[in-house]
Amino acid sequence: MKELVMIIRPEKLEDIKKILDEVHCGGMTISTVMGCGTQKGIADETVVNEIKGFKTTINLLPKVRIEVVVHEKKVEPIIASVREICATDHVGDGKIFIRNIEDAVRIRTGERGLKAL
Numbered sequence: 808m809k810e811l812v813m814i815i816r817p818e819k820l821e822d823i824k825k826i827l828d829e830v831h832c833g834g835m836t837i838s839t840v841m842g843c844g845t846q847k848g849i850a851d852e853t854v855v856n857e858i859k860g861f862k863t864t865i866n867l868l869p870k871v872r873i874e875v876v877v878h879e880k881k882v883e884p885i886i887a888s889v890r891e892i893c894a895t896d897h898v899g900d901g902k903i904f905i906r907n908i909e910d911a912v913r914i915r916t917g918e919r920g921l922k923a924l
């Protein structure tokens with residue numbers, strides 16, 4: 808089992824929900840977060856170039872964080888679909904972190920591992 812933690816632009820959330828539904832992901836957890844990447848929260852590439860060399864403070868932009876635990880065979884198809892929807896060629900498209908999940912428990916039934924997803 809793998810967990811995908813995807814931090815994306817808020818306006819892409821509805822499309823990502825559809826993708827996750829199509830791959831029968833079992834469940835998902837969504838939060839609204841604030842964050843920044845390498846541009847320290849400056850959204851416009853031209854502005855980034857203009858301020859190059861000057862000291863800037865870190866700005867945080869609103870993002871959506873999606874956590875989903877899936878069978879590892881679903882990881883690459885999800886990444887491909889998310890990139891199709893979210894890659895705009897502009898900075899700030901987001902990031903996907905992938906981690907191993909040891910076990911899971913469906914609390915109601917006691918099912919473990921993949922059966923619990």
Ligand SMILES: Nc1ncnc2c1ncn2[C@@H]1O[C@H](COP(=O)(O)OP(=O)(O)OP(=O)(O)O)[C@@H](O)[C@H]1O
Nearest residue numbers: 814841842843844845846870897898899900901902
């Ligand atoms: N190394 C990181 N650790 C934790 N969160 C991160 C990291 N990098 C990015 N994020 C989160 O992902 C969001 C989107 O990052 P972003 O797409 O701007 O990454 P980037 O590395 O700057 O890539 P790009 O150059 O395409 O903008 C950030 O607002 C932040 O919430």
Ligand SMILES: [Mg+2]
Nearest residue numbers: 844845846899
């Ligand atoms: Mg960035």
